[in-house]
Amino acid sequence: MDTPSKFRNVPKTAQTRLLIKGGKVVNADQQFFADIYIEDGVIRQLGDNLITPGGAKVIDAKGKLVMPGGIDTHTHLQMPFMGTIAIDDFYHGTKAAVAGGTTMIIDHCIPQKNQSLLEAYDQWRGWADPKVCCDYSMHVAITWWSDQVKEEVETICKEKGVNSFKMFLAYKGIFQLNDTELYKAMTCLKENGALALVHAENGDIIDENCKKLMDLGITGPEGHLQSRPEEIEAEATQRAIVIANQVNCPLYVVHVMSKSAADCISVARKEGKVVFGEPIAAGLGTDGTHYFNNDWCHAAAHVMGPPLRPDPTTPGYLMDLLANNDLQLTGTDNCTFTKDQKAMGKDNFTKIPNGVNGVEDRMSVIWEKGVHSGKLDPCRFVAVTSTNAAKIFNFYPRKGVIQVGSDADIVIWDPEATRKISKETHHQKVDFNIFEDMVCHGVPITTISNGRVVWDDEQLHVTQGAGRFIARSLHAPEAYSRVLVRDKVNQPIRVPRDGYDGPVWKAGTQPPKDGKRPPPMAMDPDAPLPTRRDLHASGFSLSGSQIDDRVKHKASHKVLAPPGGKSSFSFS
Ligand code: URP
Numbered sequence: 001m002d003t004p005s006k007f008r009n010v011p012k013t014a015q016t017r018l019l020i021k022g023g024k025v026v027n028a029d030q031q032f033f034a035d036i037y038i039e040d041g042v043i044r045q046l047g048d049n050l051i052t053p054g055g056a057k058v059i060d061a062k063g064k065l066v067m068p069g070g071i072d073t074h075t076h077l078q079m080p081f082m083g084t085i086a087i088d089d090f091y092h093g094t095k096a097a098v099a100g101g102t103t104m105i106i107d108h109c110i111p112q113k114n115q116s117l118l119e120a121y122d123q124w125r126g127w128a129d130p131k132v133c134c135d136y137s138m139h140v141a142i143t144w145w146s147d148q149v150k151e152e153v154e155t156i157c158k159e160k161g162v163n164s165f166k167m168f169l170a171y172k173g174i175f176q177l178n179d180t181e182l183y184k185a186m187t188c189l190k191e192n193g194a195l196a197l198v199h200a201e202n203g204d205i206i207d208e209n210c211k212k213l214m215d216l217g218i219t220g221p222e223g224h225l226q227s228r229p230e231e232i233e234a235e236a237t238q239r240a241i242v243i244a245n246q247v248n249c250p251l252y253v254v255h256v257m258s259k260s261a262a263d264c265i266s267v268a269r270k271e272g273k274v275v276f277g278e279p280i281a282a283g284l285g286t287d288g289t290h291y292f293n294n295d296w297c298h299a300a301a302h303v304m305g306p307p308l309r310p311d312p313t314t315p316g317y318l319m320d321l322l323a324n325n326d327l328q329l330t331g332t333d334n335c336t337f338t339k340d341q342k343a344m345g346k347d348n349f350t351k352i353p354n355g356v357n358g359v360e361d362r363m364s365v366i367w368e369k370g371v372h373s374g375k376l377d378p379c380r381f382v383a384v385t386s387t388n389a390a391k392i393f394n395f396y397p398r399k400g401v402i403q404v405g406s407d408a409d410i411v412i413w414d415p416e417a418t419r420k421i422s423k424e425t426h427h428q429k430v431d432f433n434i435f436e437d438m439v440c441h442g443v444p445i446t447t448i449s450n451g452r453v454v455w456d457d458e459q460l461h462v463t464q465g466a467g468r469f470i471a472r473s474l475h476a477p478e479a480y481s482r483v484l485v486r487d488k489v490n491q492p493i494r495v496p497r498d499g500y501d502g503p504v505w506k507a508g509t510q511p512p513k514d515g516k517r518p519p520p521m522a523m524d525p526d527a528p529l530p531t532r533r534d535l536h537a538s539g540f541s542l543s544g545s546q547i548d549d550r551v552k553h554k555a556s557h558k559v560l561a562p563p564g565g566k567s568s569f570s571f572s
Pocket residue numbers: 076199303304305306333335354355356
C-alpha cells in the first residue's frame with residue numbers, strides 16, 4: 001500500500017491498536033522481556049500479562065528484539081546542491097528510512113547566502129510536510145551573518161521548534177562562514193539556548209588544493225580526496241571546539257570522518273568541554289580506498305565531504321570511540337545523486353555533487369560493524385542509533401525509549417537474520433549503494449511509526465505526509481545543564497587598580513637614534529590612560545589556568561572551575 005493521502009482522525013481499529021507480544025525490549029539502559037500495548041500512536045502499557053482492550057492487532061515478537069526506532073540525525077533529502085537536487089526526496093528518503101528501521105530523521109534547511117532564514121524554513125517545510133512518511137525535524141543552516149540573520153535565528157528558536165543550527169567551515173563562497181562570523185553565530189546560539197552544529201573542514205585550504213590538483217591534471221574523484229587530507233578536517237574541528245569554548249556554546253560536530261578529527265573531540269570531552277561527535281554510516285561502514293577505483297562512476301559515487309578516509313582501519317577506530325562514548329550518536333548525511341548527476345563532474349572533480357546514501361542501511365551497518373563485531377552491546381546500539389539523538393536534540397523521552405507515554409516509534413529486530421545490501425533491492429531512488437554486497441546480521445522485520453505498521457515482512461505500508469514535524473524546545477538539558485552553570489561560575493575577572501598616569505608614547509614616532517628618551521612632544525596627550533583591562537581580550541578558559549593566575553585578587557573572590565579543573569580555590 002502506498003497511498004498519497006492524509007490519514008488523520010481514523011477510527012480506532014486494529015490499525016491504531018497494536019499489541020507486541022513476547023519480544024525482548026532493548027532500551028539504552030536495560031533489556032527486559034515485556035509486551036507492549038499501543039493505542040493512538042502512543043505506548044500505553046508495558047509489562048507481562050497486560051489487560052488490553054479488544055480489537056488490537058497482535059504482533060508476535062518471540063525471539064526478536066524490540067527497540068526504539070532509529071533516529072537519523074543528519075539527512076539532506078531533495079537538497080538543492082551543486083547545481084542539482086538530491087534525488088532521494090522526502091518521500092523516497094523517509095520510505096527507505098522506515099524500511100531500514102529508522103522512524104525519525106532530522107533534515108537540514110539550508111538558506112542560500114543572503115536568503116532570509118525564515119523564508120528558507122517555510123520553503124523546506126513546504127517540501128517536506130506533504131511527503132514525509134515518518135516524523136521529522138529540521139536543523140537550520142546559518143550560511144551568512146548579519147543583524148537580520150541574528151533576529152531570524154531568535155524567531156526560529158522561539159517560534160519554529162528548531163534548537164540546532166548548522167554552520168559550514170567549508171564550501172567557500174557558498175555556505176562557508178569565517179571565524180568572526182562563526183564566533184558571532186555561536187554567541188547568538190548560546191544566548192538562545194540552541195546547539196551549534198559544525199561541518200568541520202577548512203574551506204580556504206580545500207579551495208587552494210583543488211586549484212593545484214586541477215593544474216596538475218588530476219581531474220578524477222581521487223582529486224576530491226587529495227584536496228581534503230585528514231588534517232584539513234582535524235584543524236577545522238579543533239578550531240570549532242576552540243571558538244565554541246570561547247563563547248561557552250555547546251558544540252556538535254557533524255559527520256566525523258577521520259581518526260584525527262575524532263581524537264580532537266575525544267580530547268576536548270576529556271578536558272570537560274561540551275562537545276558531541278556524530279560519525280555516519282558511510283564512515284563506519286566503508287572507506288576511502290574507493291576513490292582510487294578505476295571505474296570513474298564507482299569512485300565518484302563515494303564523493304562526499306569530508307571524504308571517506310583511505311586508511312582502512314578508520315571505520316573500526318570510529319566504532320571504538322562510539323562504543324566508549326568519545327563519540328555519541330550516528331547519522332548518515334544521506335545526500336544522494338545518481339550516476340548522471342555525479343557525471344556533472346566528469347572532467348572536474350570539484351563539480352561532482354557531494355553526497356552518499358545511508359538513511360536506509362544505517363541501522364544494519366551499525367549492527368553489523370558494531371554489535372556483530374562485539375564492539376557494542378544492544379543497549380549501546382540503541383543509545384547511538386536513537387536515544388542519544390533524542391536527548392541531545394531535546395525530544396526525549398517522547399522518542400528514543402520504549403516506555404509508557406512515549407511515541408510508538410519502534411523497530412522489531414531479528415538479530416539472527418541476515419540480509420545483503422544492494423542497489424537492486426534498496427528502497428532509495430539513487431542508483432548506487434556504497435554498501436553494495438555487504439552482508440549484515442540484524443534485520444528490521446517490522447517498523448512501527450507513530451503506532452502504525454509501516455514496514456513488515458519486506459513490504460512497505462507508508463502514507464505520504466503521514467509524518468509529523470517534531471518541534472524541539474531550547475536549552476536541551478543534555479547540552480545546556482553544565483553550560484548554564486559555567487556561565488555563572490566562570491565570569492571574566494576585572495582587576496581594580498589605580499590608573500596609570502605617566503607619559504604615553506605617541507604612536508608612529510621613532511625613538512631617537514642615540515637611544516635617549518624622546519622629547520615630551522612625542523607623547524600623545526590624547527591617548528587614553530589604560531585604567532582597566534579589556535575583558536573581551538581576556539584569555540580565561542573554562543578549564544586549566546587563567547591568564548590572571550599570578551595577579552593578586554581580593555581574598556574573598558572565589559572561582560569554581562569545571563570538571564577537569566580545580567574544584568574551588570581562592571586568591572590571597
Ligand atoms: O558531501 C556531503 N556531505 N554532502 C552533503 C552536504 C554536507 O556537507 O553535509
